[in-house]
Amino acid sequence: MATPEPAPASTPFTFPSTYNFPPFFTPQPNSNTRQAQLEKWSSLIQSWCKHHRQYKLSLVEAIDTPLFHNATLRKRLDLREARAVIDWMAKSEAEGGGGRRAEWIDAASTGNQVAWIWWRRPEEWADIVGDWVDGTGQRGAVLTVYELLEGDATVSQEFHGMDAEAMRKALNVLVKRGKAQVFGEEGQEGVKFF
Numbered sequence: 001m002a003t004p005e006p007a008p009a010s011t012p013f014t015f016p017s018t019y020n021f022p023p024f025f026t027p028q029p030n031s032n033t034r035q036a037q038l039e040k041w042s043s044l045i046q047s048w049c050k051h052h053r054q055y056k057l058s059l060v061e062a063i064d065t066p067l068f069h070n071a072t073l074r075k076r077l078d079l080r081e082a083r084a085v086i087d088w089m090a091k092s093e094a095e096g097g098g099g100r101r102a103e104w105i106d107a108a109s110t111g112n113q114v115a116w117i118w119w120r121r122p123e124e125w126a127d128i129v130g131d132w133v134d135g136t137g138q139r140g141a142v143l144t145v146y147e148l149l150e151g152d153a154t155v156s157q158e159f160h161g162m163d164a165e166a167m168r169k170a171l172n173v174l175v176k177r178g179k180a181q182v183f184g185e186e187g188q189e190g191v192k193f194f
Contacts, residue, residue, distance in 0.1 A: 013051045013066075016044060025075035027084070041077075041085045042098040050119040055163035056105065058114045059083060086115045116166070125159060125170035130179055132157055133193045145171070145182075145189045 018024045018040050028034040048067050049057060059082050062068060069076040077085070090104060091097020103116040120128070129148070133139060136153065147153070149167055154160040159167065171191055174180035181192045 013048060015066075016040070016047075019044065019070060020073065022073055022075050025070065025073070025077055027081055038085060038088045038098065042089045042101055045085070045089070045117055046101055046119040049117040053161065055116060055166045056114055057086075057102075057117045059086070060113050083112050086112070089117075090115070120158075122166070122169040122173050125162075125166065126173035126177070128157070128159055129167075129170055130174060130193075132159075133179075139193050142190050142192045145191060148191065 024037065024040065028037050045057070045067065049055065059079060063076070063079050063082060068082055086102045086104070087097075089098035089102035090100060093099045100121060101118045103118065104112050105114045105116060118124075132154070133141075143151070145164060145167060149160065149162060149164060159170075168182075168189070171180055171182050174193075175182055179194050181194070182189050183192075184190045
């Protein structure tokens, strides 16, 4: 029996230059500067989550990680400010926010502690899945959600291995567009593509 190849070492995350600028960690009083600061935090959080293939972010767990704590500078974003950044990310651009790049998960029970981070929004994931369906001749086919996430046919796709709940959100977009039908019980769903 052959020994499996070791998994390749993941590349370290590269922080933007603003991460090494102490005022980046302090809420800025000037509205233009504050807007730019929020945009940079949004970009950093999305990049961090994408790099780590992380779809949900627990602020309580992340607050002491390098994402929010620059140990070299001895600067950190506190929990209240991290929530303010995610709140801004969750608003649409029309509302003066970050383009709905975040979404609180069950805010009532978690108290705005855990959020989806949409480095690709569900609509964007739906486009990617739809393009794959078209490109591989899967229209009319029935696949399980598991096959989409873990199947051999999707290994080269960006959505391979993604969070199942995030995939369901993307599939719901395709359902609303009339391009898919999801059926079956959670955890055993099938999807038919039109």
